[in-house]
Amino acid sequence: MQRIPAGFLPPVAMDAGSDTPMYQQLSDWFRRSISSGQLRPGQRVPSTRSLATELGISRIPVLGAYEQLQAEGFLETFTGAGTCVARAIPSDMTTEQTKRVRPTPAASPGGSRRTSRRAALLRSPEATWLANMGAFRVGLPALDAFPSALWSKLVSRHARHLSLESMGYGDPMGHLPLREAVAEYLGAARAVRCDASQVLITTGSQQALQICAHVLLDAGERVWMEDPGYPGAHQALRTAGAELVPVPVDAEGIDVAHGARVAADARAVYISPSHQFPLGMAMSASRRMQLLHWATRNDAWIIEDDYDSEYRFGSRPLSSLQGTDTQARVIYLGTFSKVMFPALRLGYIVVPKDLVTDFYAGRDAIDTFSSMLYQSVMTEFIREGHFARHIRSMRTLYMEKRIAVHEAIGRYLGGRLEVIGTEAGMQLAGLLPDGVDDVAVSRRAAEVGVSVRPLTPCYIGEPGRVGLILGYGGASLVQIDEGVRKVAGCF
């Protein structure tokens, strides 16, 4: 690791009147700054002389603090080259990775500060549940197993040969060769019936949901939502002013009869039929048929979120609902976030042919189009066979990790967490006994560096069974064992 220049040192607050000796105040401050990620491994710190001058104190307490911190392994010194934060401190020991701090409301300058009613309904999940901590950040794939060297080679080759044309404004539907590759892949792997003219490339499926909401719905229109369901979908649909109707899920997926009873006039339904988020079941064939019939009879749209079903264990991936829809009622969404990596921000919508012009305009209105460089690299990654190869090897890896989570749960949590939904994906849900506060458990877990997500915020109706979602895709086998053990200590 390279040493990082000192740059800005966070302000050091010393209290001359305190009973705590100066050297201890200073060493406490360094430990806190290192573990919060404000000072990074390898970063240079000032010499004892200059820090003493800066703080207006004698050099002795600074020398004492530095000695103590070196002995504890927080700082290291190089003869003639000064002192820096120890490079051996693993970044997951610091919260550098987790510094997704939710912005706190600032003081208002006065006057009316009214924002939209929609904005008031938006609720971001707690920052710690979204932090890229080792275990068990939901939705995080095994980034360490991604062929990064190959990917960077492709990126640099494409960046070097960027044509003038590809540096200008692109097609809102996306880069045609990528749309062709996606259409072929979806036809073969997910039994989606489409051609490239229907594929719209998006900046991840979150944006796909937002485009769907804006194109398909008017403010105040009702949408059935699986309950519990995907909070990202709640957010996206709320931004379009939709009214969300909670529809319970059971072992067969969304309860269509219930939906038809409470909101027969709904304009759309959001579902994750291949791997329900968060409970993990697959929607049964009879429920699929019921839903398609209901949508056809009521002129409603079905938004199918197929976010991670490439990874199915024990059986071949289930076909998409879109593939069985003969009335073009399904709008199919997919993402490269799980099979590649989330920061790529590429996803897609398969749009019914007669809606393509509306979706084209909707995409154009939202952010015009996605990064051309990454679209072209992604095309080559698929065309050269790397994509299929990567999915195959990840399937084996996630299978191993899934077994490891099961074993660890049996070892540390046996009986306290009822595991469900394990046939697919990179996460599983565990139900907790009634009366346990899942939000409190996950907050405590975050304090010990484990990012489990509670089920309660996934409900928009009255919360039913409480529990935890454990995303194991991005966790190593060691982190899985340690993570479950730590969670067991949080009850």
Ligand SMILES: Cc1ncc(COP(=O)(O)O)c(C=O)c1O
């Ligand atoms: C149900 C569901 N849909 C979609 C996504 C992917 O979102 P994106 O493509 O915006 O990264 C996730 C990620 O966790 C998810 O859980």
